[in-house]
Amino acid sequence: MSRALVEVVRGDLVESLHRGSLVVVDSDGSVLRAVGHVDVPIYPRSANKPMQAAALVRAGAPLEGPRLALAAASHSGEARHVEAVRALLADAGLDESALGCPPDYPLGEAARVAWIRARRDPAPVAMNCSGKHAAMLATCVARGWSVPGYLGVDHPLQRACRVEIEDRAREKVAAVAVDGCGAPVFALTLTGLARAVSSCVQAEPGSAPRRVADAMRSWPELVAGTGRDVTELMAGVPGLLAKDGADGVFVAALPDGRAVALKVDDGADRARPPAVVAALRWLGVGEDDEAAAAVLQRWAAAPVLGGGRPVGEVRAVGGLLD
Secondary structure (H helix, E strand, C coil), rough: CCCEEEEEEEEEEEEEEEEEEEEECCCCCCEEEHHHHCCEEEEEHHHHHHHHHHHHHHHHCCCCHHHHHHCCCCCCCCHHHHHHHHHHHCCCCCHHHHHHCCCCCCCCHHHHHHHCCCCCEEEEHHHHCCCHHHHHHHHHHHHHHCCCCCCCCCCCHHHHHHHHHHHHHHCCCEEECCCCCCCCECCCHHHHHHHHHHHHCCCEEEEEEEHHHHHHHHHHHHHHCCCHHHHHHHCCCCCCEEEHHHHHHHEEECCCCEEEEEEECCCCHHHHHHHHHHHHCCCCCCCCCHHHHHHHHHHHHEEEEEEEEEEEEEEEEECCCC
């Protein structure tokens, strides 16, 4: 069964518990530590994006560098993200009307406030998955595949994504549903998800999955955004590849291939960073690197406020990986 991963402490009492499952795998994919249901399928949501982006590259997508990082992003909707999406679409001969993701406000708080102050309505280009959608559309144009219907599970683009995910995870997709952005989402076990992202960082230089991993690590600010855990962890821990997913999913792989994947049962995003940091520390990250230790410390706990001041914290349960 799943178990408590993170506790919310207010004053001297534990006020809430976030239960879930967490797995740590070695570079060969063997399980080093398992907490909870690590072999039960979950929807990785946007944590599947590195593998989806690798499928686009393998299919011949005209994506390099920052645009490849954007293809795997759940971006904050900052100006740089929106402009990059528009430029990618324009180079494919398309505009925002081609995007199949729903209209939304930017995910990042500052970007959302700026968007609303400018009296802009929700728009597909501001939606956090618009980079993935623009990259999918560009791939369809490059391959001569149908642009209308690109989100259909039987479209050649989505079939390619499924094959790539299964190959990387070394397991068959257990279920298929529709993600929040409208694209198919393919279910994996947490162990399969960890193995999939581990395989991306260990792939041969120049290969499709390695190009995605290298792009994400080189431009972490495009993968998420200002002040986001994904961006700061990748920027602060050398060689780390990290990706979040909606409803409490997170996956991270070190350059040597050791990887962590977790799912919070109640979908609480606030529980992800403390659990991930606990696992990375268990792997020894930050022991000999003061900068990495500092960024882990920043995300190890979040303050619980009372009257506008800290009165507790959200933190990993003690002895989580013992």
